[in-house]
């Protein structure tokens with residue numbers, strides 16, 4: 673078996689996955705990028721090669737596959753194990769966001785689940801036995817802040833991400849004692865194409881940057897083997913501050929109402 677560690681990064685052709693693949697190459701991994709569009713994958717591989725000038729053992733590899741296709745994901749995972757001989761890190765970033773809840777048709781709702789939840793399940797199912805045989809490994813799943821706190825009008829996406837948080841937490845507990853570390857990252861807005869397409873409430877520079885997620889992976893990998901991190905939430909300061917000021921305003925309104933009620937009681941009691 674090769675000694676070069678292998679990182680499989682789904683959604684590795686752009687956004688968070690691409691930043692993570694870049695970080696993995698800096699850390700000495702051979703990366704396998706997974707996404708649908710082969711041209712974007714080739715472009716990402718070219719850019720990584722230009723930046724890192726890898727030797728033959730560290731050349732990035734790619735697999736063009738729709739992760740919503742069960743048979744194709746299973747075949748891809750088998751092929752990766754056959755070609756690479758090992759898998760040390762699985763970073764599940766491939767995902768889609770489609771707004772809506774009850775205005776969504778059943779196909780859209782199902783597609784969100786197929787890409788955001790079933791695909792990470794299938795890759796984990798395929799690679800966990802390999803990691804176990806190797807004596808350890810690491811899995812990182814990108815859920816979302818919407819997988820912890822649901823907002824109105826994003827029910828399908830939120831449900832798929834809540835599902836991923838639950839799947840990851842269960843797997844985290846099941847595999848913690850087997851040397852396999854499983855972490856869920858739950859970011860707020862991240863400055864990628866996905867966020868830009870949604871008409872976000874924050875400017876790009878106010879969001880979490882894809883490199884922040886990559887740095888979170890570096891931080892996770894820097895931990896002692898005795899440490900397990902189940903979940904990391906990365907919020908945008910602007911969002912946190914806005915929510916905090918709304919909550920403060922509500923508290924002050926409540927205080928003013930009660931003060932008025934007490935004053936009226938005092939008047940009635942003749943105090």
Ligand SMILES: NC(=O)c1ccc[n+]([C@@H]2O[C@H](COP(=O)([O-])OP(=O)(O)OC[C@H]3O[C@@H](n4cnc5c(N)ncnc54)[C@H](OP(=O)(O)O)[C@@H]3O)[C@@H](O)[C@H]2O)c1
Nearest residue numbers: 683685687688707708709738739766767816861862864866
């Ligand atoms: N951006 C945010 O604000 C934000 C916030 C919280 C969580 N997240 C989560 O973070 C993850 C990455 O998001 P991002 O912002 O980096 O998105 P992005 O820029 O849109 O990139 C998505 C990546 O996933 C791949 N992908 C999408 N559907 C796929 C499919 N069916 N099969 C295979 N690959 C597929 C895309 O490549 P192809 O299109 O070529 O397939 C691309 O490489 C997602 O799971 C997302 O839900 C994002």
